[in-house]
Amino acid sequence: MNPWNATMNLGHEDADTAHRELHDLAFQAAGAMAREDVADLGASLRALTRASVDHFAWEEGEMARTAYPEAAAHRDAHLTFLLELRRIAKELNEHGVSPLFRLWFGSRFVDWMRFHVLGADAQLMRHLRLAAAAAPAPGPTPAGATATAPVAAASLAPTPSA
Numbered sequence: 001m002n003p004w005n006a007t008m009n010l011g012h013e014d015a016d017t018a019h020r021e022l023h024d025l026a027f028q029a030a031g032a033m034a035r036e037d038v039a040d041l042g043a044s045l046r047a048l049t050r051a052s053v054d055h056f057a058w059e060e061g062e063m064a065r066t067a068y069p070e071a072a073a074h075r076d077a078h079l080t081f082l083l084e085l086r087r088i089a090k091e092l093n094e095h096g097v098s099p100l101f102r103l104w105f106g107s108r109f110v111d112w113m114r115f116h117v118l119g120a121d122a123q124l125m126r127h128l129r130l131a132a133a134a135a136p137a138p139g140p141t142p143a144g145a146t147a148t149a150p151v152a153a154a155s156l157a158p159t160p161s162a
């Protein structure tokens with residue numbers, strides 16, 4: 001497994017920070033697997049599960065808030081990932097760093113994360129950017145917008161004398 005690199009960034013600060021954390025935890029777990037340190041590997045997988053649950057909840061909240069049309073499929077993908085994590089942890093508890101564990105973690109699991117971030121998550125981040133651009137901006141009236149009452153009132157106010 002390779003360390004984090006910027007090709008995984010999607011241009012959304014919160015998502016990129018969380019994805020990097022997930023990747024770093026998986027990288028830690030890969031190191032523990034190479035050393036066959038079952039205790040450290042188990043701790044890394046538990047931390048990875050907690051961080052994944054938190055991050056998925058954030059993404060799913062954003063999907064609900066912005067009525068994302070692909071939300072159901074994306075939620076299913078998160079659920080599949082969490083179920084696989086649970087299966088991996090069970091395999092580790094019962095058989096240690098077994099050949100099956102190595103195969104599962106080293107290929108299926110790590111590839112899934114990369115595939116999900118660069119596929120489904122990238123699509124979601126594009127949707128969130130479009131939703132943010134379509135939402136009315138808080139604060140001053142954007143250039144080109146129709147003047148609102150307070151702006152019109154201000155333009156009629158007497159000019160202070162010098």
Ligand SMILES: [Fe+2]
Nearest residue numbers: 055059117121
């Ligand atoms: Fe994500």
Ligand SMILES: [Fe+2]
Nearest residue numbers: 059074120121
């Ligand atoms: Fe996701």
